[in-house]
Amino acid sequence: MSDYPTLEEMGITSFDEITRYSLRRERDVDVLKIYYQRPKGSLRSRSKKFSFARPRKSIPLEFRGLAEWKDLKDSSPTLQKAVEELSRLTRPETVPSNQDLRTQFLEELDHLEKVMNAKIGELRRQIEELK
Structure with missing residues (x-):
């Protein structure tokens, strides 16, 4: 039996x-992103990114932008x-400083910029091939 059955x-x-994870909300979806320490050249x-749909609520659209809407559990x-399992795995020992967050x-x-530049380059090559 694993210590992390949900992750499995x-x-x-x-x-x-x-190494760490992040959690954010995109409209009616929670996005969990898990980061790994991989050897160079791996x-x-x-x-890895996982999306979890939130159930639709009968809250009027004009109230969905308020803090109360965002804080729904x-x-x-x-x-x-x-x-909970990731928190046990990563066990942050200290609160990150502003410099660490920065x-x-x-x-x-930087990573996003590399990914976007690679995608733009790929699209440009595809466009050139169509000529």
Whole structure:
């Protein structure tokens, strides 16, 4: 029996390589992203993203932008269990400083920029092939 059954059900097996995770909300979906420490040159992905749909609520559209709407505790039970397991796995020992957060955001921004540039280059090559 595993210590992390929910993560295993989600297809995660490299527990020792998990470094951190992030959780955000995109409209009516919770997005969990798990980051891995991979050896240099590894072909395996450095992160995995999971989306969990939130149940539709009968809340009028004009109220959905308010803080109360964002604070609803209606996320998926699977997501809640996964976050609890990830918290045990990553055990943040200290609260990250502003400098740590700044560094993390800059790293994520650099990664996003590389991904976007690669995608733009790929699309440009495809367009050129159509000529």
